[in-house]
Amino acid sequence: MTDTLLQSIITGVLMGFVYALIAVGLSIIYGVMNVVNFAHGDFVMLSMYLSYMAGTLLVWDAVATPLITVPLLFLFGFITYYLLIDKTLRQLYVVQLAVTVGLQIFLRSLALIVWKAQPRALQYSIIQGNIEFFGYSILTSRLIAAVVSLIFIAAIAYFLNKTWAGAAIRAASDDLDTASLMGVNYHRTYALTFAIGAALTAIAGGLLMSFQQTDPQGGMRFGVLSWCVMALAGLGSLPGLIAAGVIVGVAEAVAVTFFDPRSRLLAIYMIFILVLWLKPRGLFGRK
């Protein structure tokens, strides 16, 4: 019993880092431009399909596919910003909602048409087998996914704190007009933010494809996950996002192991509602 529990907790923690990486994208988009991207989970789904395509056509390993999917999703995010999001910025909140939910429906339908309803998975991976960890066995691909996710979260932290574009993004997030008067081009900053948010889902998508399958409805799961992680973390804290990702990952893993595999979203939402009751501003948020 305790063994099974610890085993599922370890699995949950590892998944939590990947969830945190997905939520980082959602969170910086929301933090900077006040847009909740309801299609964010479907970006992950799209990334997974593109990884599947790249992996199948080029016979690449899933974890290598981000080399192709990251530029694709970056471009996709950039174009989506200029074609859709940019037009909603000074509109009613409900317009933003309609646009990003519309994008979600569009991506799901597109996936259904192109890849049909059955789940797709990559056949093999160079990264095989398990690693023993204090007597518990961990799927190597999950461990790699967790480590790579953490590396990219750290890279985002470095980017935001140390580079020109990162400073512009943080300044625009605090006060757009003032940043603009200091020479920050806000259209470009917003487009860059959205594109980075999308590109991060491509990294997560490649990692996930090394041990999971994808289907057109998968976006739902990742969307719910990332909203909950963001809400749990509160705004503006990368360590908070990591912790919240781990909480959600563990809740999911424990529910799947001990209750029912179909209860994963339920478990996540119950944690979310619990936090809403007890700490409505999130566990780690600022302000």
Add this chain to the structure above:
Amino acid sequence: MENHQPLLKAVDLTVDFGSLRAVNHMNLEVQRGELVGLIGPNGAGKTTAFNALTGLIMPNEGKVFFKGHDVTHMLPHKRCQMGMSRTFQVIRPFVHLTVEDAVRVGAYNRHGERTVKSKVDQVLEMCELGEMRNRVCADLGLATLRRIELARALATEPELLLLDEAGAGLNETELAGFMKLLHRLNEEEHITLLVVEHVMKMVMGVCRRIIVLDSGEVIAEGTPEQISANPRVIEAYLGKRAVL
């Protein structure tokens, strides 16, 4: 060619807020190297004029020229790249950024990663913010935040700097230091300054030319001595009775 034109020129600038005319056919010229004061009673339209000059709001009529170019509809970040910067009357700090990062945002206007650090250091030193560089803006007091606003604007290396009541809320000592800094910016750094100010002592002590705005219109223009003796100005500030 550029040098013969005024650095900043507003022609017939008009801004309406619904039925209220905040700025009414304002004409204004600032020459390179000047230190000009823009004064007027509360609600005269000074801040609105600033917003229209810097591109935060679009005027309903009229044009703004900067270095001879029509910038009326140019976005603020492009004006900043051309060499225009400003501070705010109601301070608008980047609350989650450190002092150093706030200044760095401005410094990137003309510097890449390689030279940005030395620019930031230079501006922090000039504005006496060196010791606070790692403090987060949200934790700092008004006087310091005003200096940060100035530092942030200076870091963009402007040719024209518009200061909106940068002296408000400062005590005597702080004000004296601030006036000295303005002189230094104007004379040593060759930055042209247009300052909106309520603190009369500061305007009279610093500016060589003063423009007086009332109800959105320019009602007088001249040296500090001329302005303080001008009956229209006294009337605008104190009301008709006091003059009679």
